[in-house]
Amino acid sequence: MMNCKQFRESLDCYLDGELSSAASAAADAHRKDCPQCDRAVARLQELKTAVRRTVSVATPPADLEARIRTAVATPWMRPFDTIRSFGPRRSVLALAAVAVCILAVTVSTRAPIDISAANAMDRLALRLDDTSPVVLEGRILCRDCELEHRYGVKASCKVIGHHGAIATADGRIWNIVEQQTSATLIHDESLLGKNVVVRGRLFRNSRALVIDSYQLGS
Amino acid sequence: MRARSRFRTLALPHLAAVYRLARQLAGPDRADDLTQETFLSAWAHFDQFDPATNCRAWLCRILRNTWVSQWRKTRLELPVADIEDVPAEPWYDWERQRTESDLSADMQWALEQLPEAYRWAVLLADVEEFTYQEIAATMDCPVGTVMSRISRGRRMLGRLLNERRSTDRPAIRIVARER
Secondary structure, eight states, X not given: OOOHHHHHHTHHHHHTTOSOHHHHHHHHHHHHHOHHXXXXXXXXXXXXXXXHHHHHTOOOOTTHHHHHXXXXXXXXXXXXXXXXXXXXXXXXXXXXXXXXXXXXXXXTTSXXXXXXSGGGHHHHHHHHTTTOEEEEEEEEEEHHXXXXXXXXXXXXXXXXXXXXXXXXXXXXXXXXXXXXTTHHHHHOGGGTTOEXXXXXXXXXXXXXXXXXXXXEOO | OOHHHHHHHHTXXXXXXXXXXXXXXXXXXXXXXXXXXXXXXXXHTGGGOOTTSXXXXXXXXXXXXXXHHHHHHTTOOOOOSOOSOOOOOSSOOOOSOOOHHHHHHHHHHHHHHSOHHHHHHHHHXXXXXXXXXXXXXXXTSOHHHHHHHHHHHHHHHHXXXXXXXXXXSOSOOOOXXXX
């Protein structure tokens, strides 16, 4: 036979349906004989109901489901298993990355072109086409936020995080090629707004920057 | 069935549940973003979802992990995972007549005072009506811990409501212990 102390100790489990059937039957029997414990059950039930009622009032904004549906329908938002099925294409990318690295080694012996004066970019543009080593000075900005700011492109940074890029004083935004040396510049949000001097190579046509090393300024 | 449409069928019906919990965790201003991020993360890891398990519980787990990682990202202190030294009154005594809206306002206030781990356990039990086993999986802790968090959380709620009603101002405030 269950006593009051035992009943009160198992009160939450009893009401949440977590007791074994034998224990639950013993609790039922005790409750029938004990008005105080029966009252405790009613109070706890009232508390549970009040919690549920309070929290359940909130309903999602009307457009939230549509936003999620749209995001999930975006082709680049794929679950991992789908991405894995793109193996061959990823291999090509890996080969391309290796090729870029080999190219980097072969051209690294050239003297860097100093284009820290950003307004000289146009003058140097043709020379950059050969992916010569450069020293470039600029400011780290979020590429997507900048596009949103300048052109009203809808950025998803709140959801997927910022994407660091380097803006030079002439207004150009240089995409940073994702590599071990550059991952911090792209993903560390605390660096946004800071000046940086990078050494690497520019790919003018794709406006991309491969970074060998960098030095942060203010 | 294609993964996308399976995701829409299995996960999206739980949007309202995820949203109301997100609101409790992050507040009304950030609940939208947290919900959206939870669903995008769920979609990205949908291959790991076991259809034999409770999809809503799986989403709640992702919601909590997303919230915790966001919290860490913004360098706020996490509430202490378990509090052993909070004095808790054993029973509830708060049956004085209140209107429903008063009670809801008081309850919302009381929920906000609870340490996160207690609040989360109580919400999963009372609002989502998960089993203790499901709550343990969602919170990454043993069932015994779930039991004690629910029990203590409810008693704290009862006590907070009592205090609120007797003074109309809180006489106690439960503060998470510093780590």
